[in-house]
Amino acid sequence: MIKRISLAEEVAERLKEQIRSGVYPLDTKLPTEPALMKTFGVGRSSIREAIRILSNLGYLRVQQGVGTFVAEKEGNETLGQAFERASLADLLEVRQLLEIRIAEKAALNRTDKDLHKMSLLLDDRKAKAESGELIACIEADILFHQAIADACGNPMLTELYSASSKHVSLAFKQIYQHTQVFLDTQEAHVKLFTAIKQRDALRAHEFLNEIIEAV
Structure with a gap:
């Protein structure tokens, strides 16, 4: 029902x-x-x-x-507390499962407006990586993936990604000392964007896996 x-x-x-x-x-x-x-x-x-x-x-x-x-930008929902308690390994595993499904659905449901937003954020991610601005680069990366989540057409997946993203951001800030990994994965991000633009869910899945394995 x-x-x-x-x-x-x-x-x-x-x-x-x-x-x-x-x-x-x-x-x-x-x-x-x-x-x-x-x-x-x-x-x-x-x-x-x-x-x-x-x-x-x-x-x-x-x-x-x-x-x-x-009172609070993120509220005090139990889901957020669960992400806070999660280990890094568990958090990244959840991220992988979420983002693969999100990328597949975004390829099927994205709009031209979604694509325009992704394109701008992808360019910003590259610029921040090339200039060595680690914190700004991480935030640009998260925003790019959030734009994909926003385009997926499933509010629950969007909500789950939004709840997890701030914790992924914190993890990245602890793991990385420079922007090289973001430079190394820029091409894969471009391919992911292209697959979503072409409504190719299978290729979107493939390139998302490539990105996650690299980081």
Whole structure:
């Protein structure tokens, strides 16, 4: 049976994405209920339920008589805690399983807008690697793969990658001392992008494996 999400859950998901992407930074006060009702085209009860959901997950805090504020960018969801406790080996294994499936689905579901975003991020990854900016290069690499996850068409896979990516980023910062591995894998990333552009899921799988084995 297919579970249909409620309007409140849909609003909560969209608000969570806006919080994570920085539309509403930490400690920012959310717009009023009427403004949110107009923005999302739903009733007051759906807005209040969405806020309750995000408050329970740790993203928002409600101050009676004052307003609703962003409490945490990543919330305090159990999944995030699980990633924090995971060993590096376990984290990289989960990453491999996630990214292979994500790359395959992105090849089938990507849009021209998705491709444009990937292309810009791929160029940025290369520029940061060539200039030796390790931290910026790692972040550019993560953002490129996040763009692929965003294009895969499965919100759960996108969510899982987003939850794991910050921990992968931390691991990379501990493992690597320079950007050489990112330079070495740039061509494989270009091939991965090309496979996704050509809607070739099999080749996307192949090049993603090549990337993961290299890093």
